[in-house]
Structure formats: structure tokens, C-alpha cells
Amino acid sequence: MDLVKLTAQEFENFAKGHEQITFHQTKEWAKLKDTNNWRHYYIGLKDKNTIKAAALLLAKEIPIIKKRLFYSPRGILIDYNNKELLKEFTIKIKKFLKQEKGFLLKIDPLIEYIERDNNGNIVKDGYNNKKAFQNLLEVGYKHFGFNLMQNTLQPRWMHVIETEGKTEEDIQKEMESKTRQILRKNERCGITTREITREELPLFKKIMQHTSDRREFVDRPLSYYQNMWNCLHNSGIMKILIAEIDFDIYEKNTKDELEDAKKELESRKYKYENNLLKMNENKYNTSNKQDQQTIDRLNKQLDKIKNLKEKYGAKTVLGGILFLIYGNEVLSLHGGSLAELMQFQSAYTIHYAGIKYAIDHGYKRYNFYGITGDFRPENPLYGLYLFKKSFGGHVVELVGEFDLVIRKDIYYLYKFAFKAYKSLKNVKCKLKK
Numbered sequence: 001m002d003l004v005k006l007t008a009q010e011f012e013n014f015a016k017g018h019e020q021i022t023f024h025q026t027k028e029w030a031k032l033k034d035t036n037n038w039r040h041y042y043i044g045l046k047d048k049n050t051i052k053a054a055a056l057l058l059a060k061e062i063p064i065i066k067k068r069l070f071y072s073p074r075g076i077l078i079d080y081n082n083k084e085l086l087k088e089f090t091i092k093i094k095k096f097l098k099q100e101k102g103f104l105l106k107i108d109p110l111i112e113y114i115e116r117d118n119n120g121n122i123v124k125d126g127y128n129n130k131k132a133f134q135n136l137l138e139v140g141y142k143h144f145g146f147n148l149m150q151n152t153l154q155p156r157w158m159h160v161i162e163t164e165g166k167t168e169e170d171i172q173k174e175m176e177s178k179t180r181q182i183l184r185k186n187e188r189c190g191i192t193t194r195e196i197t198r199e200e201l202p203l204f205k206k207i208m209q210h211t212s213d214r215r216e217f218v219d220r221p222l223s224y225y226q227n228m229w230n231c232l233h234n235s236g237i238m239k240i241l242i243a244e245i246d247f248d249i250y251e252k253n254t255k256d257e258l259e260d261a262k263k264e265l266e267s268r269k270y271k272y273e274n275n276l277l278k279m280n281e282n283k284y285n286t287s288n289k290q291d292q293q294t295i296d297r298l299n300k301q302l303d304k305i306k307n308l309k310e311k312y313g314a315k316t317v318l319g320g321i322l323f324l325i326y327g328n329e330v331l332s333l334h335g336g337s338l339a340e341l342m343q344f345q346s347a348y349t350i351h352y353a354g355i356k357y358a359i360d361h362g363y364k365r366y367n368f369y370g371i372t373g374d375f376r377p378e379n380p381l382y383g384l385y386l387f388k389k390s391f392g393g394h395v396v397e398l399v400g401e402f403d404l405v406i407r408k409d410i411y412y413l414y415k416f417a418f419k420a421y422k423s424l425k426n427v428k429c430k431l432k433k
Contacts, residue, residue, distance in 0.1 A: 155370030174392025190249030211336025
């Protein structure tokens with residue numbers, strides 16, 4: 001077999017039919033990375049005219065070292081259980097990378113390490129890919145480690161909902177009751193979702209900036225989202241949904257609910273006073289008190305809606321999510337909400353819109369993407385996991401990140417320099433706070 005450079009079309013034809021395919025291994029993603037000064041290669045291991053394995057490789061020259069770091073995002077597309085095939089590919093890719101002045105190849109395959117449930121527990125007698133993991137080690141790849149936090153190039157831990165062959169009713173049954181209640185409440189509040197246009201990207205950037213300021217992370221510039229749109233949107237890979245609230249609908253539904261509560265109270269009083277209703281006095285008074293509390297709450301809600309309309313107008317944006325859609329899944333990549341309107345919990349509605357899209361268009365799963373693998377309540381990111389868990393589904397643990405070292409001397413120099421860079425960056429972040 002020979003390792004050869006593939007055309008974009010050859011690579012795409014092979015990748016589309018591969019079970020590990022994601023948006024990371026597409027010509028559109030390669031085009032996007034070109035805008036960030038990465039050079040891309042499509043390579044394949046061919047047996048005569050048949051491609052047995054392939055990968056999109058991204059390359060970037062490291063300053064001072066003057067050698068290239070190579071990265072195959074969520075690659076290589078190969079049968080990792082076939083040790084001989086993996087070994088042959090590895091030997092030949094090392095030779096290829098040496099010729100291209102590479103000192104390191106990083107990979108983070110889309111391979112689940114071991115089956116886990118919604119609570120993050122290992123499923124008894126569930127599937128695992130320990131053989132594939134061991135094969136990678138035996139043919140020369142160095143494992144980054146079974147990290148729990150989000151400190152790899154791509155998340156090692158994710159939360160997903162299987163959507164293939166399911167209906168909305170099936171998905172709702174798997175949700176926590178609180179999540180169903182929030183979705184119903186949001187509908188009554190007049191919260192809906194829609195896809196934005198390219199001209200509205202500054203609006204999404206505003207949402208992300210508000211979120212980054214609140215959560216203390218550095219958001220990307222507007223140009224990042226514009227480049228993503230230019231490279232991914234027209235092919236259907238990227239969609240951005242925003243949630244909006246219509247205060248006129250919210251007001252109408254609140255008035256209708258208020259009217260129903262008043263009628264219920266008046267009807268009970270009339271029937272009780274005219275001996276048409278058999279109810280002991282304690283129960284009668286308790287029911288009346290509860291209805292009056294509902295009426296008082298709804299009146300306050302109407303006052304609040306009036307103030308919100310005066311401040312924001314009849315309709316306003318609450319939040320948004322950037323989705324990447326390709327292969328087997330709909331994936332939620334980035335998202336956020338405006339701090340002053342977080343009370344409406346619009347993220348529930350947008351994620352549910354993404355789940356419905358996955359169902360309606362026949363995708364195998366909806367991917368909430370990164371979570372932590374530390375499921376202790378004291379973990380700072382535990383709340384993020386609980387939010388995603390509330391929709392149902394299960395935890396995914398991937399095998400992780402691997403390094404294929406081409407030049408040991410340069411590799412260890414790079415690791416030392418990168419560690420020093422990260423330490424300096426952390427110090428700068430702390431000084432800014």
C-alpha cells in the first residue's frame with residue numbers, strides 16, 4: 001500500500017462514508033483553518049486504487065523552531081482495531097511528515113473509550129474500544145492522558161442524545177420534568193427561535209461577548225465568526241439560531257391565565273355561597289387563598305412585562321447558539337445569552353430546536369459537546385453538565401489526544417516552550433482580573 005496525497009474530492013468521497021466522520025474532517029474545515037494560517041493536506045493509504053485510510057492534516061510552522069506541527073482534528077479516518085493497517089499507516093505517515101519538516105502529529109480520534117450512562121457511570125457489560133486504544137500505544141502514539149477537564153484541543157468528554165428513529169415525544173419522555181416545564185413556560189412567554197443572516201453576525205457576537213464577560217473567558221473577534229460563516233454556511237455545515245421573546249404574546253397569555261384564575265375563584269365562591277358545591281370550610285379557604293396568590297402573581301407579572309416592553313420594545317433577543325451540522329450529528333459549538341434577560345432561560349428552547357432539527361433531518365444524534373468528566377457537585381463545571389443531562393441522553397468519553405513524535409529533540413523543546421507560554425498567559429489573565 002502507498003501513502004499518497006488525495007484530491008479534495010477523493011478525500012470527501014471516502015470521508016463521507018466513514019463512521020467517524022465529523023465536520024473536522026471536511027474540505028470546508030480545511031478552508032476555514034487556512035484563514036488562521038494553517039496549511040492543509042489530504043492524504044490517504046491506498047491499496048491499488050482503493051483508499052483504506054485517510055486524513056485531513058493541518059500544518060503550522062512553530063516560530064523559532066522553524067519546524068511544523070501537524071494535527072489531524074478528530075482523525076485519522078481508519079479502522080483502529082486493525083493493528084496492521086494502523087501500523088502501516090503510522091510508518092508511512094512518519095516518513096511523509098519528515099519530508100514536510102514535521103516534528104509532531106497530534107490526533108484526537110472520534111472513538112468512544114468506554115460506554116457510559118447519563119450519570120457518567122460505566123455501563124455494565126457495555127461496549128468499549130480498549131483494543132483500539134492499546135493499538136495506538138503499541139504502534140508508537142503517546143497518550144495525552146485520561147484528562148477530566150476541557151484542556152485538550154477538542155473535548156474528551158461530551159454529552160449526547162441519540163435521535164435516530166425517535167420522535168419528539170420519545171425525547172421528551174427522557175427529559176427531567178423541570179426541563180419539560182421550562183420549555184412549556186418559554187412557549188407561553190412567546191419565546192421562539194430563528195436562523196440569523198450573515199448581516200446579523202454582530203448580534204451573535206454581542207451575545208457571545210456578554211457571555212464571555214460574565215463567565216470570564218476571552219471571546220473570539222467578530223472576524224472569527226465571519227470567517228466561519230464564509231467557509232461553512234453555504235454548504236449547510238453551520239447554522240446560528242437565536243431566541244427571541246415577544247412581549248405582546250407573553251402579555252396576552254398572562255392576561256388569559258389571569259382571567260381564568262379570576263373566573264375559577266368567582267365560580268367557586270358562587271357555588272359555595274349558593275350551596276352548589278360541597279367543600280369543607282378549610283379546603284374552601286385554602287383553594288381561594290391559592291387562587292388569590294395566583295392572581296396577585298400574574299398582576300405583578302403584567303407590571304413586569306410592561307416595564308420590559310418599555311425598555312426593550314415588543315420583541316427582543318435573548319441568546320443564541322452556533323451549530324455545526326455534518327455526518328451523523330447536529331453539534332452545539334458555541335452559545336450564550338444576554339445577562340439582563342437570563343431569567344427566561346432561552347438556552348433550553350434553542351437546544352430543543354437543535355434536537356428537533358436532528359430528529360426531523362434524520363441525524364443519529366444531537367451533541368451538546370464539551371462537558372467535564374468530573375461528576376462531583378463541587379466541580380466548578382458541574383452545573384454545565386447538569387443542564388445538559390436534564391435533556392436525557394448519555395455521557396460520551398473519548399479515547400483522548402495522542403502525539404506521534406517525529407523529532408524527539410524538537411518535540412520536548414516544544415513542550416517546554418508551550419508550558420512556559422501557558423504559564424505566562426495564565427499570569428496575564430490573573431493580573432487583568
